[in-house]
Amino acid sequence: MTQRxxxxxxxxxxxxxxxxxxxxxxxxTAQPVKGLYIAGEGGAxxxxxxxxxxxxxxxxxxxxxxxxVTGIGSLGYGLGNGxxxxxxxxxxxxxxxxxxxxxxxxxxxxxxxxxxxxANALFDMDIGKSWVFPYFGAGIxxxxxxxxxxxxAPNGAFDQHxxxxxxxxxxxxxxxxSFPVPWVVGLSATAEYRFYTLMGPNGHxxxxxxxxxxxxxxxxxGVSSGNRDTRTDFKHSLMLGLRYEFNPAPxxxxxxxxxxxxxAPAPTRTYLVFFDWDSAELSTRAKAxxxxxxxxxxxxxxxxxxxxxxxxxxxxxxxxxxxxxNMALSQRRANTVKEELVRDGVAAGLITTQxxxxxxxxxxxxxxxxxxxxxxxxxxxx
Numbered sequence: 001m002t003q004r005x006x007x008x009x010x011x012x013x014x015x016x017x018x019x020x021x022x023x024x025x026x027x028x029t030a031q032p033v034k035g036l037y038i039a040g041e042g043g044a045x046x047x048x049x050x051x052x053x054x055x056x057x058x059x060x061x062x063x064x065x066x067x068x069v070t071g072i073g074s075l076g077y078g079l080g081n082g083x084x085x086x087x088x089x090x091x092x093x094x095x096x097x098x099x100x101x102x103x104x105x106x107x108x109x110x111x112x113x114x115x116x117x118x119a120n121a122l123f124d125m126d127i128g129k130s131w132v133f134p135y136f137g138a139g140i141x142x143x144x145x146x147x148x149x150x151x152x153a154p155n156g157a158f159d160q161h162x163x164x165x166x167x168x169x170x171x172x173x174x175x176x177x178s179f180p181v182p183w184v185v186g187l188s189a190t191a192e193y194r195f196y197t198l199m200g201p202n203g204h205x206x207x208x209x210x211x212x213x214x215x216x217x218x219x220x221x222g223v224s225s226g227n228r229d230t231r232t233d234f235k236h237s238l239m240l241g242l243r244y245e246f247n248p249a250p251x252x253x254x255x256x257x258x259x260x261x262x263x264a265p266a267p268t269r270t271y272l273v274f275f276d277w278d279s280a281e282l283s284t285r286a287k288a289x290x291x292x293x294x295x296x297x298x299x300x301x302x303x304x305x306x307x308x309x310x311x312x313x314x315x316x317x318x319x320x321x322x323x324x325x326n327m328a329l330s331q332r333r334a335n336t337v338k339e340e341l342v343r344d345g346v347a348a349g350l351i352t353t354q355x356x357x358x359x360x361x362x363x364x365x366x367x368x369x370x371x372x373x374x375x376x377x378x379x380x381x382x
Contacts, residue, residue: 002183004188006289008171010269011151013246015316016033016053021348025172027279028352032078032080032081032082032124032125033076033078033080033084033124033147033244033245033248034078034079034080035077035078035080035245035246035247035248036075036076036077036205036246036247036249037075037076037077037078037084037186037243037244037245037246038065038073038074038075038076038243038244039072039074039076039086039190039241039242039243039244040071040072040073040173040241040242041071041072041190041192041239041240041241041242042069042070042071042072042073042239042240042241043069043237043239044067044068044069044070044095044237044238044239045067045069045071045092045094045115045193045235045236046067046068046111046235046236046238047065047068047094047233047234047235047236047319048229048233048234048235048236049064049082049100050062050063050065050231050233051231052228052229053201053229053230054214054216055214055226055227055228055229056214056215056216057160057206057213057214057217057224057225057226057227057228058160058206058208058213058224058226058228059101059213059214059216059368059379060101060102060216060298061099061100061101061102061103061222062099062101062125063096063098063099063100063112063149063230064096064097064098064099064100065094065095065096065097065112066094066096066097068093068095069093069297070090070091070092070093070109070235070237070239071090071091072088072090072194072239073088073089073239074086074087074088074089074090074120074362075088075211075311076117076120076122078124078245078308082123082124082125083121083122083123084121084122084123084124085119085120085121085122086119086120086122086230087117087118087120088117088118088119088120088139088141089115089116089117090111090114090115090116090117090118090143090196090285091114091115092113092115092196092235092237093111093112093113093114093382094111094112094116094140095110095111095112096108096109096110096112096149099151099315102155102216102370103106103151103212103216104157104158105153105154105213106151106153106154106158107151107152108149108150108151108152109149109150110147110148110149110150111148111149111163111357112145112146112147112148112149113145113146113148114143114144114145114146114161114198114233114235115139115143115144115146116141116142116143116144116170116198117142117143117358118139118140118141118143118170118172119139119140119141120137120138120139120172120173120174121138121139122135122137122174123134123135123136123137123313124178127322128167131179131180132175132177132178132179133177133178133179133180134175134177134178135174135175135176135177135178136173136174136175136176137173137174137376138172138173138174139171139172139174140169140170140171141170141171142167142168142170142196143167143169143170143196144165144166144167144199145165145166145167145168145202145204145233146164146165147162147163147164147165147204148162148163149162149163150162153196153210153212156209156210157210157212157276158208158209158210158211158212158381159206159208159209159210160206160208160210160228161206161207161208162204162205162206162228163204163205163206164204164205165204166202166203166204168198168199168202169198169199170196170197170198170199171196171197171199172194172195172196172197173194173195174192174193174194175192175193176190176193176195177189177190177191177192178243179191185248186244186245186246186247186248186252187238187241187242187243187244187245188242188244188245189208189240189241189242190240190241190242190243191239191240192238192239193236193237193238193239193242194236194237194348195234195235195236196233196234196235196236196237196359197232197234197235198232198233199232200228200230200231200232200233201230201231201232202229202230202233203227203228203229203230204228204230205227205228206225206227206228207223207224208223208224208225208228209223209224221298222247227354228255246331258339261369269294269300269380269381270375270379270380270381271289271293271378271379272289272378272379273286273288273289273290273333273337273376273377273378273379274372274373274375274376275333275375275376275377276284276375277312277314277370277375278316278329280329280332280333280335280336281336282336282337282340287340289336290337290340290341290344290379291340291344293341293348293379294341294344294345295344296381297350297381300381302350302381302382303343303350303382304350304351304352304382305346305350305351305352305379305380305381305382306335306352306354306378306380306382307337307338307341307351307352307353307354307377307378307380308334308353308354308355308356308372308374308377308378308380309329309330309331309332309333309334309335309337309349309353309354309356309376309377309381310330310333310355310356310357310358310359310360310376310377310378311326311329311330311333311357311358311375312358312361312365312369312370312371312374312375313358313361313365313366313367313368313369314368314369314370315368318368323358325356325358326357327357327358328355329355329357330355330356331353331354331355332355333355333377334353334354334355334377335353336377337353337379338353339375341379349361350376358374361373361374362374362376
C-alpha cells in the first residue's frame with residue numbers, strides 16, 4: 001500500500017471515529033440555534049482512489065485524482081434545543097491525475113465533477129467557551145457524478161474516453177467548529193470536515209481503441225465501447241464558511257453571584273431596665289428585658305456582669321437628704337435586677353452591683369426633674 005493510500009485510509013477511519021466520539025459527548029450542554037438560518041462554505045476536496053471494476057470490455061485499474069475544490073450552500077432550521085435540520089446543495093470538482101494499472105503505463109487528463117442534494121441533522125454543543133462551539137451531524141441524499149476523462153497509453157496501445165453522468169444514493173458525516181462573530185449578531189464563521197460517500201457502482205459510457213481489452217488481456221487492435229463501472233466513491237472535504245441565523249437565540253444570562261450571607265447579629269452585651277418614679281420594683285416589661293439578658297449571657301463570653309443603678313434628679317426628699325435617698329434607691333434597683341438575674345439562672349458569683357444615684361444621666365436635665373430615661377439599671381457583660 002502506498003503512503004498516499006495509507007493517509008487516505010486513515011482519514012476515512014478518522015472521520016468515523018470523530019463521529020462516534022461526538023455521539024459519546026451527546027450529554028454535553030446544547031448550544032441552541034433557533035429558527036431559520038442559511039450557510040455557505042467552500043474549500044478543498046480529496047478523492048480516495050476509485051477502482052474501475054474488471055469487465056469483459058475494459059481493463060481494470062484505479063483512478064487517482066488531484067486535490068480539488070468543493071462548495072456547499074444550505075438552508076436550515078434550528079429547534080432551539082441544540083438540534084437543527086437543513087437541506088444542502090453541494091458541488092465538487094477534481095482533476096484526474098493518474099490511471100493506476102498493472103497492465104500498462106499511461107498519461108491522463110480531464111476531470112470528475114460531483115453534485116448532490118442532502119438532508120442533514122446536526123447537534124451544536126456548548127463546551128463552556130463563548131468563542132467556539134463544536135457541532136456534528138450526518139446526512140443522506142442523492143448525488144450525481146459527471147465524468148469527462150481520457151487515458152492514453154504509449155504508442156497508441158490504449159486510448160480511452162470516459163463521459164456521461166450517473167447518480168446514486170449518498171450519505172455523509174459532518175464535524176465542525178463555529179465561531180460567533182461578536183460584532184454581527186447571528187453571524188458565525190465555520191471550519192468543517194465532511195466525509196462524503198456516493199454509493200456504487202457508478203457506470204459511465206466509455207469508448208476505447210487499442211490492444212488492451214477486458215479481463216486485463218491484450219487483443220487485436222480495435223474499438224471498444226460500453227459501460228465503465230467504478231466502485232463506491234469516498235471523498236473528504238475541508239472547508240471554511242459563514243452561517244447566519246435570522247432569529248438568533250439570546251445569549252445566556254450572566255451568572256449572578258450568590259449574595260453574601262448576612263452575618264447573624266452579635267448578641268447584645270448591654271441591657272437597660274427602666275423603673276417607675278421612686279420605685280425599685282420591676283415591671284412586666286423590665287422582667288422581660290432581664291430574662292433576655294440572662295438567656296444571652298450563655299451565648300457570649302462573659303467573665304462577670306456589672307449591674308449599675310441610677311435615678312433621675314428628682315427626689316422624695318429635698319436637699320442633701322434627697323441625694324442620699326437617691327443613692328440608696330439606685331442601689332436597691334441594682335440589687336433587684338441582680339436577684340431577678342439569679343432567678344433566671346445566672347450564677348450570683350458573676351454579678352456585681354453598684355448604685356450611682358443621680359450621676360451619669362442618659363438625658364441631662366435641670367435639678368429636681370423627673371426623667372424616665374434616667375431611672376434605670378444598666379446590665380453590662382464584661
